[in-house]
Amino acid sequence: MLAIGRILCPVDFSDASAYAVEQAVAVARWSGASLTALHVEEPLFIEVPAFGEGVDRVSEERLGLAVERTTAFFDGAVAAGVPTSVCVHVGLPVPTILERAAMLPADLIVMGTHGLSGFKHLMLGSVTEKVLRSATCPVLTVPPRAQATSALPVRRILCAVDFSDWSRGALALAGAFVADAGATLDVVHVIEWPWKEPPQPDLGALTAAQAGALLELRRYFEASAGKRLQTWIAAAVPGDCTAEVHVCHGKPYVEILRLADERRADLIVMGVHARGLLDMALFGSTTNHVVRQAACPVLTVR
Numbered sequence: 001m002l003a004i005g006r007i008l009c010p011v012d013f014s015d016a017s018a019y020a021v022e023q024a025v026a027v028a029r030w031s032g033a034s035l036t037a038l039h040v041e042e043p044l045f046i047e048v049p050a051f052g053e054g055v056d057r058v059s060e061e062r063l064g065l066a067v068e069r070t071t072a073f074f075d076g077a078v079a080a081g082v083p084t085s086v087c088v089h090v091g092l093p094v095p096t097i098l099e100r101a102a103m104l105p106a107d108l109i110v111m112g113t114h115g116l117s118g119f120k121h122l123m124l125g126s127v128t129e130k131v132l133r134s135a136t137c138p139v140l141t142v143p144p145r146a147q148a149t150s151a152l153p154v155r156r157i158l159c160a161v162d163f164s165d166w167s168r169g170a171l172a173l174a175g176a177f178v179a180d181a182g183a184t185l186d187v188v189h190v191i192e193w194p195w196k197e198p199p200q201p202d203l204g205a206l207t208a209a210q211a212g213a214l215l216e217l218r219r220y221f222e223a224s225a226g227k228r229l230q231t232w233i234a235a236a237v238p239g240d241c242t243a244e245v246h247v248c249h250g251k252p253y254v255e256i257l258r259l260a261d262e263r264r265a266d267l268i269v270m271g272v273h274a275r276g277l278l279d280m281a282l283f284g285s286t287t288n289h290v291v292r293q294a295a296c297p298v299l300t301v302r
Contacts, residue, residue, distance in 0.1 A: 009038065016143075029082060037071075101135055142297045159269040164273065
């Protein structure tokens with residue numbers, strides 16, 4: 001049983017967060033949850049301990065306008081009968097969102113994504129990505145409306161599994177979602193090779209012994225991954241729910257996005273690995289790529 005009683009939905013008044021609000025309302029109506037609207041006003045100056053107290057540069061007038069705007073942003077939730085409370089805080093977005101989620105405590109955070117990429121993303125990161133890596137509850141990231149190809153509630157879920165503890169939690173969450181929503185489930189594991197796939201290496205360019213060994217190795221990894229997925233599914237997914245297993249070769253985020261498009265997934269579920277900031281800045285991650293590029297909402301769990 002998937003228990004969602006309190007949803008936190010941070011907004012920055014962008015089109016991306018407006019669409020996230022619509023999806024948060026859909027989840028709240030489906031689950032019977034209450035909704036907490038949060039907007040964070042950033043002060044002009046931040047407190048620096050070595051120099052004493054900082055100066056609060058957010059005026060009462062600005063805070064009042066922020067409250068009015070946040071309230072108006074969630075008119076649809078109120079009209080839909082979803083119990084909604086509005087909070088406006090002064091501070092830095094990421095720690096404020098995490099603190100508010102812990103105070104509720106939130107069962108789910110719903111946030112929009114802006115799809116940042118390239119230099120700007122590497123230098124500035126993303127509030128959404130930082131939150132999903134630190135939040136103690138699942139985070140539902142919603143793509144911009146122009147990019148979205150599906151909406152909640154869900155009918156088909158794709159869960160990515162890499163056999164880590166994080167993906168074990170993701171599969172359990174996907175199983176609960178499938179059981180409650182009556183959705184179908186696709187479970188995928190991607191085998192990443194030292195070379196770029198597809199295409200696979202030209203077997204004709206290898207000796208017969210090398211080609212045979214490579215084919216046998218591929219078959220072994222596919223069979224092993226398939227059996228392991230079935231074992232995990234049996235432990236995490238209710239018996240009356242059916243799950244289709246997919247074992248792919250290639251770059252994990254590429255194959256996850258490809259399969260989500262091919263299967264017309266309404267939701268992608270995946271685990272979030274704990275990684276250092278420098279590692280994230282230099283190399284990114286499968287989760288970050290999927291969250292930024294997916295055409296459907298992505299549910300992540302730590």
